[in-house]
Amino acid sequence: MTPVSTRLVRLLNMVPYFQANPRITRAEAAADLGVSAKQLEEDLNQLWMCGLPGYFPGDLIDFEFSGDTIEVTFSAGIDRPLKLTSPEATGLLVALRALADIPGVVDPQAARSAIAKIAAAAGTVGHEASGSVAAVDEPAPIESRAAAAVRTAVQYKHALSIDYYSASHDTLTSRIVDPIRVLLIGGQSYLEAWSREAEGVRLFRFDRIVDATELGEPAAPPEPVLQAPPDTSLFDGDPALPSAKVRVAPSASWMFEYYPMRELHELPDGSCEAVMTYASEDWMTRLVLGFGSAVQVVEPQSLAQRVRDAAAAALESYQAVSS
Template sequence: MSPVSTRLVRLLNMVPYFQANPRITYAEAAADLGVSTKQLREDLNQLWMCGLPGYGPGDLIDFEFSGDTIEVTFSAGIDQPLRLTSPEATGLLVALRALVDVPGVVDPAAARSAIAKIESAAGTVAHGSGAASAESEPAPVENQVAGAVREAVRAGKALTIEYYSASGDTLSSRTVDPIRVLLVGDYSYLEAWSREAEGVRLFRFDRIVDARALDEPSAPPEPALQGPPDTSLFDADPALPSATLRVAPSASWMLEYYPMRVLQELPDGYCEAAMTYASEDWMTRLVLGFGSAVTVLAPESLAIRVREAATAALRAYSAGPRSG
């Protein structure tokens, strides 16, 4: 569906939605409708220009905004949400059934209930025919950790997690500010701001060993919160850290040899690029091998490590061989 069609469907369903949820806040409505608060305000401004023929002030859809809440005061006859066509219902059922078994994406019980309601509305379950419906099927038991993470994302709470890194075979404790849950390939991930790494990281749900919600709101930096998810670098473990490098023209061949993404072109043929790595030791050796042609801009911990290793190597070289 094109962006215009997607927005049209959303606009047609927004008036019934606000009628069913009077005095809902901007943040709650944006989360339910799957848009940003900015987009929601733009949609409301668009709806204000819609209405009945005549299109005078008394014919247009109208809202009352009180503080941070929204309420419909005139619907212009748009009182019912759009009905699903048979292909749309089938597609939605297939998608929901696929999501039921993916940890952290949906509440399995709620998804099973939604499947049953769609089946009933679409007439796919024959009454008295003995066909098994979603209501009669037991919902999968959700993993306690996945449930805790999903609820923290929904409630906007910060988390402490115990995370297993397959690349380093290590278990580490992280404090994170959840942003969203993502599906990448066959796995679900928590996208969050890592306070320790001071950057956005993806944590695979089946590698989160333990999770505990904190009594404080999730507060990732605004650019991280508003930016779209970027999974282009994660060819291996999406929880891998990323380095920002300044690459000289003489080392530009590494952009084709290693999984890197150019962030911006710089003067004189230089560029700024991002690269993931599993081991800081390995990354330090790689950067040292390029000499002054590659400079680490971030993270600071890697830049310090490279400088210290380079200094130690120069010191050892300057000392020369010891006499026997």
């Protein structure tokens, strides 16, 4: 059950919200306010019976409902949203700064503008003894053209053409996708989209989207896909691909952020054993060799032997040249 204080804060902010968004639909309002359609109706009915002492019709908060839209016709003096306390402003600023640095989630310029306005508005509150809030002129992070195209395509529900680098396949492919949403997984942002080529939902990591172009057509992922919750198991790698068990030293632990790996367990010396999918033994051999002793193949033995043979051949060639 929602605490009374939480609902009261929401109710006090709803009237200014509807004044700032006249003729907004119920579905849009519920999404913006973070409540269900049923809760929104209950809140509206509650507000309809609130007003100034005396509670005559001309003193009560009043709305006009036209079709599915809502508009405030009398606010009973509730014209401004509640002010943020210093802790609330600080928490909001921290969250906005974090979001502004994650590609594809928000418009960096809009986020920095909001940060400046919140910090300035909270400045008079923030000079108290604890948790001061000050307006800081912070430059917005530079957003790549590809990230901006993906973000706007998700916002306006447009189809996308993307060039995507697959680390496990070591290939750059072009495909047309229908965006669904942006997800945050392990500190990285991903585009969840319907791949027309694969006829299925796929996750595309933002920093591997080399280029993106917003198409002049609406995104049309299948309806069941839109209704389904995010399927983050897609991040675990393609089960049709071969996989290898590797031992990763602490110095190479950044691999977990970049390659499709699933950590198994940590060893006493700080290294980890993990399973990694790959498309070809040639690519996997080159990758492991590039890490030297920091990454060792445990299984399969055929791949481990191939890495040993390649390392031995490289050493022999080096010795021949140096002599």
